Amino acid sequence: MAIKAGKELIVKIEKFALGGKGLSRVNGEVLFVDGGIPGATVRVKVTRKKKSYSEARILEVIEPSPDESPPFCFHASYCGGCYWQRVNYDRQLEWKERLVRETLEHLGNLDASTVRPITPSPETLYYRNKMEFAFSARRWFRPDEIAKEVELKRDCGLGLHVKGHFDRVFNVEECYLESPQAVDLLKTVREFCRGSGLPAYDINRKEGFWRFLVIREGKNTDQRLIHLITTTNDEAAGTIEALGQMLEKTGMVTTFVHSTNDSLSQVAFGESSIVLFGQGYIEERLGNFRFRISPNSFFQTNPRGAEILYGKVLECAGLTGGETVWDLYCGTGSISIFVAPHARRVVGVELVEEAVADAYVNVELNGIENCTFHAGDIKEVIRELSTDVPDVIITDPPRAGMNPKVIRGLKDVKARRLVAVSCNPATLARDLSMLADSYRLLEVYPFDMFPHTPHIECVALLERK
Incomplete structure (x- = not known):
């Protein structure tokens, strides 16, 4: 049975794919089903046919998934927000952890056994700021x-x-x-x-x-x-x-x-x-720190989850008080401020000048004197800073991940330890793979910062070979 656009099919959803859609197979062909939950049998209409996959929307749920639960929001059927809210939260966590493992293994050719159990969000409702x-x-x-x-x-x-x-x-x-x-x-x-x-x-x-x-x-x-x-x-x-x-x-x-x-x-x-x-x-x-949030400034949208995640970053950094730390893609300096009391010196680098201005306000609010920040293209700034070799480098790039030139710069700097924070397992897998000839991947910690969505945050610890 060939898949064609406009064709109606009855399929069983096998699993979630990265990005949150359900995945089924028809005669070996991959079919992504919007709103599909693993274990459900559904009647779908194919909306798009591509060379290596097709997409479909659900017309009827013939047999619901055992993992399905009633939506808690009145707008669930059409809102683009919490579209995993029909999945039991425990199963959301299991699937997110599994997706991190599969993504690292399949996209990055990395050791999936480095992935540790996922950390749930402290709150699953009213968690955004x-x-x-x-x-x-x-x-x-x-x-x-x-x-x-x-x-x-x-x-x-x-x-x-x-x-x-x-x-x-x-x-x-x-x-x-x-x-x-x-x-x-x-x-x-x-x-x-x-x-x-x-x-x-x-x-x-x-x-x-x-x-x-x-x-x-x-x-x-x-x-x-x-x-x-x-x-x-x-x-x-x-x-x-x-x-x-x-x-x-x-x-x-x-x-x-x-x-x-x-x-x-x-x-x-x-x-x-x-x-x-x-x-x-x-x-x-x-934690013990204050942060100023202005209308246009970036700040982690799940602050109570961020506090736990930053604690893991600090733990992975393994600081004893005498280290120089680089915080790349530092934003408004929240991670820099968390690690500063445990380091000799912290250097933050960020492209957005307004964010750097906010970072200086935040270190002043907290009486921190061992942080400096640089605004500019990260691959250029780390070249200028490379004469002062850091002991630890922390990275927290946007969803697109790190520029390949930044990764080459990190290899040249030769810090003994890297702590990579990522909001996109796919680009994390790519970046870790590019670092693999110079750094050994020790551990990956998934965090659920966005309950009822397929988004996943990770902290990865790497050590120089």
Whole structure:
């Protein structure tokens, strides 16, 4: 039976593939099934046929998976967020650990026995400290809204994207990622903006005023930052001030920042900002350390999970107090600050200048004096720093992993120990494979930083051969 686009098939889901889709095989051909859970028998429709694989969507669940559990969220059937929430959490962990092993072995030709048991997230609901919501001039109607059989108007919407559709936004009524307070504030802002007389941004026409709402929280400080992003409109200042007054009266908001962004890219980032009330930032605590979080700064989205992960980084670094440590892709300096009390000197390197500025603020907040930071292209900066050979190098690159030139630079530097943090097992496998001629892989520790999603964080320990 050949697989063809448009064909309907009945298949059994064998396993999860990296990325979260279910995997089945039809006459030896690989079929990725969106929403498929291992053990389930489903009727699917093939949506795409490629040379080495095909993709399909589920039409009917004939026999559910024994690992399946009822979704906890009202929006589960169409939201692009927690799309593993139908899988029992214990089984999520087992599959994530298995995916790390398989990825290292198959993509990196590495020893899968180095993978240790996965560390679960301390919290599986309300674990995120940041959520980005998008406005839409023509909101997408949820199935429950259509079922009411009342006249609906495609007016201003504020919420999350429908899975797989960048141009469809539905109004969020509940969400278990950040906090109940965040959802209440989302609804407050949405109702205000709908009644403001100003239009939401239309992604197709590239016009409109309201663009994004970002809510950031300090989970350990109970502080909350509202970041509203709009296009430029000098006549809207009074409307923004009125919204600020409303938010301040809720007692749930520590600071409110309004930014403008007139670019065509759909990125929740402010080009120019003003603070309506509060200091324009919030603080968070991880362990004994304080961190300042501004509207555009990067910070681990699962702070309580990050505290455990950073503890493992420190353990793997094996510091005794006399070492020089390089922290590459250091961001706002959170890992640098965690390891600084245990090292002689820490040198952070980061491409984004604003992040380096935040890193210096954070070391000052914590009274740390043995950290320095460098902004610039990492492969160039480590060449300039190579005369001062570090004992330990910590890396925490974005999902794309490390540039091959950075990896060659690490080999030339010849630090005795590497600690590699990664949010993408596939690029981690590639990078570790490229390091294998100079470094021995000792241990890999998976961490579940994003429950109910297929995303996996890892810490790998390597020792120079």
